[in-house]
Amino acid sequence: MWVRFPPSAGHVHQAGPKDGPTVDREQAVRDKHRRFTLDRGFWTTAVLLGIISAVLMAGAAVMPLDRVLPEASDSAQSIDYLFRFMTFFSIPIMVYVYGFILYFIFRYRRRPDQRIDDIGSGVHDHRALELWWTIVPAVLMLALGIFSYLEIPKYYQAKADAVTLEAIGHKWFYEFRYPGLKNSVYNSLHLPVGVPVTMDVTSSETNEQDAVIHSFWVPEFRVKQDMVPGLVVPLTFTPIRMGTYPLVCTEFCGVGHSAMRASVVIESRADFDAWYRKTATAAGQQAVVLAKGDVAGGQELFSQKCTVCHNAGPFEQRKVGPGLGNLFHDPQHPKLVDGKPATAGDVAEILEHGYRGDMGAMPNMQANGLTDQDVANLVAYLQTLRK
Ligand code: HEC
Ligand SMILES: [Cu+2]
Structure with a gap:
């Protein structure tokens, strides 16, 4: 690519032979490597854009992000650092690119004495400029990449003292499950402030039509995670600011997608406990109906x-998880992996809520695609095994 500007217009000061405005294009190809200098207009614009950038960058550095969109979880603060870093360095890039586009449009517009098919200036191959505008953004992108690489995995790091909850996406609502609550809670997620939470995020797959991808997004937490059928993703965060925030599905999941909103209520420990007690004693809290378990169905x-x-062999015969052949009758392993006794209720609890231990992750009933009846059938079947 080359372009040539007739020296008669005289905006780019070029060394080399003087071309007439009508000189043929081959001549211009020969002039390809002519030297040129950047003129005063260029440098004035560069300085002006520098000043605009500096002002905007200072704005980005002090912008009260927390006031624009509250930082309601610990992850929000570190994400905002990344955001600030990115904005700060994007500003000069944007200002210079758009600034010079506008400047050049004006500066090298066609003058009345120029032919309609005249082509632009001979500015071509500026080695130093090209090097800088490649190296600087590349280094910035690399830095942003490294910071993100260090930051993002923290979302998924289990904290020892975290409470594990489950969030399940349905068409078109959210279901939440709390430890110790037999019934699910819908569309309103209550969390105590300051308590680390591991949110096991997944999507319902009790039938094929329901098995679509949703998303768990709380803008004030700066946490966003797809809810994928069959996949349980543990998200870890600590709510740090009380208030009510929206929970929004950001994965197009069907005609009800836009209505798929819920709220997150972050409250004091005392308020949370009161809510929990009220919910726990509300009507309909009952254990899974195990009596009706059907062994053949379970098998x-x-x-x-x-x-x-x-497999249905002894505990030691591991595949991913342990053998389940002696689950209810194993003197070597009287307790389940979660440390509870091997009773029907506790096994049902593992099947319902899943469990993460040394061996890996046992998926919950949503991920395994089980109904309450399936859980009962499986427990009935596992009780008949004895190896
Ligand atoms: C993706 C693999 C996977 C699937 C599928 C799976 N499990 Fe598990 N399960 C595990 C792992 C891993 C553990 C052990 C977790 C740990 O403690 O580390 C486990 C633990 C268990 C336990 C507790 C065992 C004990 O000795 O305490 C039971 C019961 C169980 N699974 C039943 C089932 C049933 C029934 C199904 C079918 C509906 C099933 N699992 C499907 C991986 C799986
Ligand atoms: Cu959705």
Whole structure:
């Protein structure tokens, strides 16, 4: 690519032979490597854009992000650092690129004495400029990449003292499950301030039509995670500011997508405990109906959904998880992996809520695609095994 500007207009001071405005294009190709200098207009514009950048960058450095969109979780603060870093360095790039586009449009517009098919100036191949505008953004992108690489995994790091909750996306609402609450809570997520939370995020897949991807996004937490059927993603964060914030689905999941909003209520420990007690004693809190478990149904389910990770042999015969053949009758392992006794209720609890231990992750009932009845059937079947 080359361009040439007729010296008669005289805006770019070029060394080399003087071309007439009508000189043929081959001549211009020969002049390709002519030297040129950047003129005063260029430098004045550069300085002006520098001043504009400096003012905007100072603005970005002190902008009260927390007041624009509250930082309601610990992850929000570190994400905002990244955001500030990115904004700060994007400003000069944007100001210079757009500034010079505008300046050049004006500066090298066609003058009345020029032919309509005249082509622009001979500015071409400025080695130093090209090097700088490649190296500087590349280094900045690399830095941003490294910071993000260090920051993002913190979302998924388990904290020892975190409470594990579950968030399940449905068409088109959110379901939340709390430890110790038999019934789910819908569309309103209560969290105590200052308590680290691990949110096991997934999507319902009780039937094929329901199994779509949703998203768990709380802008004030700066946390966003797709809810994928069959995949349980543990998100870790600590709410740090009381208030009510929106929870929004940001993955187009069907016609009800736009209505898929819920709220997150962050409250004091005392308020949370009161809410929890009220919810726990509300009507309908009852254990899974285990009495109706059907052994044959459970056996069939087991071979469909569990044998990828478990076999029906002794505990030591591991696949992904332990063998389940002696689950209820194993003197070597009287307790379940979660430390509870091997009773029907506690096994049902693991099947419902899943469990993460030394061996890996046992998926919850949403991820395994189980209904309450399936859980009962599986427990009934596992009780018959004895190796
Ligand atoms: C993706 C693999 C996977 C699938 C599928 C899976 N599990 Fe598990 N399960 C595990 C892992 C891993 C553990 C152990 C977790 C730990 O403690 O580290 C486990 C633990 C268990 C336990 C507790 C065992 C004990 O000795 O305490 C039971 C019961 C169980 N699974 C039942 C089932 C049933 C029933 C199904 C089928 C619906 C199933 N699992 C499907 C991986 C899986
Ligand atoms: Cu959705």
